Amino acid sequence: MNDVKPMQIDIGVCTYRRASLDEALLSLAVLAVPEGAKLRIIVADNDKVASARERIDALRATIPHEIAYVHCPASNISIARNACLDNATGDFLAFIDDDEDASEEWLVELLAAARKTKADAVLGPVRSVYSSTAPNWMREGDFHSTLPVWVGGEIRTGYxxxxxxxxxxxxxxxxxFNLALGRTGGEDTEFFSHMHAEGGGIAFAPEAYVYEPVTESRAGLSWLAKRRFRFGQTHGRLLQEQNTGLQRLKQIGLAVAKAVFCYAAALACIFSPIPRYRYALRGLMHTGVVSGLLGVREIRQYGTAEAA
Known part of the structure; x- marks a missing residue:
């Protein structure tokens, strides 16, 4: 008699009034399941009212995996992410956004990398899907896709x-996840930065794709600018925690120099849209670092998400 308990992988999906939630969950329904594993989905509804409950119940018959619905009202993404952690009963917990579709081999690839590297966290790439109405420079330069950043040959933070x-x-x-960052964003950067600083390892599974449509509201320079600035603010705040006195002043000076260089490079590329915008957005990120180092509070990002 075989009493070996199957491995369980929980999948956390935090949601806030997005119609795309249905499509995201349906993509999980057709996932390739890693050998010897069973899947369980946790949907954390971050709306003040339980707006996603009926939609989840309607999908249960279509999705071959257990779905745990958790209502965590507050319009604070950290509360929703923590609800997934609190309700996870498996060996692993994967996170995917409510506006993303998973590739069929998504979990197989993530788990293979986790087994091979023994890492505490494994990141996968997010491929952006642009509509034909998005600006040419944005589509050709692929400004929205997400990949980890290596520093000194290692990944020091995540998403x-x-x-x-x-x-x-x-x-x-x-x-x-830090509740104080639940409306601004950056809670995931802090989570993984602190995890790494305390000895946690982060690996990358290059074939573990998820796909994210770029909506009309995000297909603009203003959205990218706001997001890059906020990224910089989060990084600056983390640097502020780690540096005091002259070291903090040195970090501010370094960020200012990088911002000036990027803005000058953007100006030099005035007739080439892709490098122009890439340098300008990087300059905004470094400006955000200065803002974070000076203690300016991060701009609010969550609780005002586009609603269906």
């Missing part, structure tokens, strides 16, 4: 739009 967490890891167990 929750495509990740697998090893729940029994001492660097993951008991760790939670």
């Amino acid at each position: 929750t739009c495509n990740v697998l967490l090893r729940l029994d890891s001492p660097h993951v167990a008991g760790r939670r």
